[in-house]
Amino acid sequence: MTDKNAVAVSRLTFNYGHLRVIDNLSIDIPCGQSFGFLGPNGSGKTTLIRLMIGLLKPNNGRIEVFNQPLSRHHSSFIGYMPQLTSLYQELSVRQNIEFFAHIYGMADRLARKNRVDEVINLVELWPKRDTSVHQLSGGMRQRLSLACAIVHDPSLIFLDEPTVGLDPDLRAHFWEYFKNLTALGRTLIISSHTMDDAAHCDCLAFLREGKIIASGPPSILVAATGNDRATLEDAFLYYIRKGTGHA
Numbered sequence: 001m002t003d004k005n006a007v008a009v010s011r012l013t014f015n016y017g018h019l020r021v022i023d024n025l026s027i028d029i030p031c032g033q034s035f036g037f038l039g040p041n042g043s044g045k046t047t048l049i050r051l052m053i054g055l056l057k058p059n060n061g062r063i064e065v066f067n068q069p070l071s072r073h074h075s076s077f078i079g080y081m082p083q084l085t086s087l088y089q090e091l092s093v094r095q096n097i098e099f100f101a102h103i104y105g106m107a108d109r110l111a112r113k114n115r116v117d118e119v120i121n122l123v124e125l126w127p128k129r130d131t132s133v134h135q136l137s138g139g140m141r142q143r144l145s146l147a148c149a150i151v152h153d154p155s156l157i158f159l160d161e162p163t164v165g166l167d168p169d170l171r172a173h174f175w176e177y178f179k180n181l182t183a184l185g186r187t188l189i190i191s192s193h194t195m196d197d198a199a200h201c202d203c204l205a206f207l208r209e210g211k212i213i214a215s216g217p218p219s220i221l222v223a224a225t226g227n228d229r230a231t232l233e234d235a236f237l238y239y240i241r242k243g244t245g246h247a
């Protein structure tokens, strides 16, 4: 880990029409960490990720990626695994990953082929490499979606609810992949509403109604409750009550 920020968000505001979804939000996300945005349905996690990637334009505020204002130039070192997979049903595992490798500008044919093989192995889909997406299980599709997001070896990877619907065994596998990625210095920004994901993150921000109500390493957030048996769920509730004067 380093002290450099992968993403710095300052006073960010975003509205869908009259609905304020991100409300004057500021956060610094250091390089080389897994950083989780945790919040209930509708709290603004997907919107925030789409703003940090540049798919949505803020109404106000500033986003810097690796200390530069967010621009198109960043797309080559950003990976994005959306909540709903954007895979091509008729194409095989290999063809889907190759397609994303093209989009990300991997021009060298041999290097591209080697890297595609590498990520197929990484997500353990080698036996399914020539199988069409519509013949894969849900968990396999999610692994493929992860492979598509990381094929160009991005330094900054956004994962929107990456483990939703996975069985506990596969979820543990995903966290192994994620930990390997941060060990290699990559930064992971993850949205989730499950406490299981949250517990694995190096650092968390609790999101509610487009605002961050607390942030820090999971152990510190839990310790703040003053209850040594508290869970992250208890910590989330503690900060909600604290914010409303009920702590």
Ligand SMILES: Nc1ncnc2c1ncn2[C@@H]1O[C@H](COP(=O)(O)OP(=O)(O)OP(=O)(O)O)[C@@H](O)[C@H]1O
Pocket (backbone or CB within 6 Å): 016, 019, 021, 039, 040, 041, 042, 043, 044, 045, 046, 047, 048, 083, 193
């Ligand atoms: N395209 C859109 N147009 C209008 N409102 C939207 C749009 N997308 C999201 N919203 C609203 O913005 C708010 C935040 O949605 P967002 O998807 O960012 O939340 P989330 O925390 O990711 O939720 P979930 O956990 O259910 O995925 C919600 O009230 C949602 O209804």
